[in-house]
Amino acid sequence: MIPVILDCDPGGDDAVAILMALSAPKKIDLKAITTISGNASLEWIHTNARKICELAGRADVPVYAGCSNALLRPAANASFCHGNDGLAGADLPAPTMPLQKGHAVDFLIENLLNAKDPITLAMTAPLTNLAVALMKRPEIVKGIKEVVWMGGSMGTGNITPAAEFNSFVDPHALQIVLSRNIPFKLIGLHITHQVTTSDAWMERLRAQGTEVSKQVAGILAVEAVSDQTRYAIPGRAIHDACVIASLLKPELFTWKKAAISVDTMEGPHVGATIISTYPAHVKEDTHTSCAMGVDGDGTMEFILECLGTYASHQKEASGF
Ligand code: RIB
Ligand code: CA
Numbered sequence: 001m002i003p004v005i006l007d008c009d010p011g012g013d014d015a016v017a018i019l020m021a022l023s024a025p026k027k028i029d030l031k032a033i034t035t036i037s038g039n040a041s042l043e044w045i046h047t048n049a050r051k052i053c054e055l056a057g058r059a060d061v062p063v064y065a066g067c068s069n070a071l072l073r074p075a076a077n078a079s080f081c082h083g084n085d086g087l088a089g090a091d092l093p094a095p096t097m098p099l100q101k102g103h104a105v106d107f108l109i110e111n112l113l114n115a116k117d118p119i120t121l122a123m124t125a126p127l128t129n130l131a132v133a134l135m136k137r138p139e140i141v142k143g144i145k146e147v148v149w150m151g152g153s154m155g156t157g158n159i160t161p162a163a164e165f166n167s168f169v170d171p172h173a174l175q176i177v178l179s180r181n182i183p184f185k186l187i188g189l190h191i192t193h194q195v196t197t198s199d200a201w202m203e204r205l206r207a208q209g210t211e212v213s214k215q216v217a218g219i220l221a222v223e224a225v226s227d228q229t230r231y232a233i234p235g236r237a238i239h240d241a242c243v244i245a246s247l248l249k250p251e252l253f254t255w256k257k258a259a260i261s262v263d264t265m266e267g268p269h270v271g272a273t274i275i276s277t278y279p280a281h282v283k284e285d286t287h288t289s290c291a292m293g294v295d296g297d298g299t300m301e302f303i304l305e306c307l308g309t310y311a312s313h314q315k316e317a318s319g320f
Contacts, residue, residue: 119143134177
């Protein structure tokens with residue numbers, strides 16, 4: 001069992017990450033979901049996180065609201081992809097499960113300081129919550145096993161030619177996290193753009209015939225239009241699912257120790273991640289690494305497999 005806290009900004013691909021994490025309760029002990037503004041405003045984000053937990057039949061998962069803006073940079077959103085409410089293409093009722101009292105940053109501090117076993121931080125959004133927690137109580141580092149973050153890129157960005165969205169929204173938070181001695185694994189666009197839907201894959205998803213598959217297909221179909229138009233990739237890149245896939249099926253990914261830095265200067269390159277695996281740049285004791293390869297088809301198969309588990313959950317729940 002891997003103790004995990006998932007920090008996210010659902011967002012369709014974050015929603016798939018949540019569903020994958022909850023599909024393997026014997027492997028991932030999901031302590032809580034912490035949320036952050038990013039793809040949409042914070043109110044939508046924590047609402048969407050609870051909608052997805054209830055879709056998964058897991059209204060017991062604590063959901064916390066975190067920071068409503070980046071440390072220094074102006075608010076941004078990804079409504080061009082995820083819609084104004086952050087979950088375009090979904091048709092889900094308002095959540096009935098409550099939002100947890102208390103701030104996500106304080107939840108992170110409390111749980112990392114008192115962790116029995118170090119916790120894996122699966123992070124699929126701007127890193128503001130973790131950065132603030134580190135500023136408040138630097139000693140939380142002792143409770144972190146590793147950070148696995150979807151963000152950055154070894155090549156072109158997406159929100160700008162230079163920067164990937166999660167890094168662009170809060171580059172200062174990324175800089176703070178990188179500066180601490182925390183094992184940090186980056187899964188960037190150079191990887192996640194190899195993990196994309198296709199028409200055939202979408203048909204197989206719909207054929208699962210569950211409410212989960214129907215909702216995810218609705219979301220990914222809408223988001224695919226943005227990815228195909230903006231990046232000329234075959235379908236929707238399910239970026240955030242890669243974080244959970246790397247925890248549940250590590251053999252899908254290859255890694256290299258890497259020197260990672262981020263441009264925080266306002267200008268055309270703000271948020272750009274500079275990543276080098278050259279021995280000349282990677283220090284002996286570096287704590288950061290970058291995903292260098294992915295079995296894209298294998299990851300898409302695995303995503304289907306995880307989502308397919310909800311068929312049996314649903315049958316059990318309905319007593320068939
Ligand atoms: O650039 C992709 C990332 O930005 C993903 O996490 C997506 O959800 C958006 O937040
Ligand atoms: Ca995200």
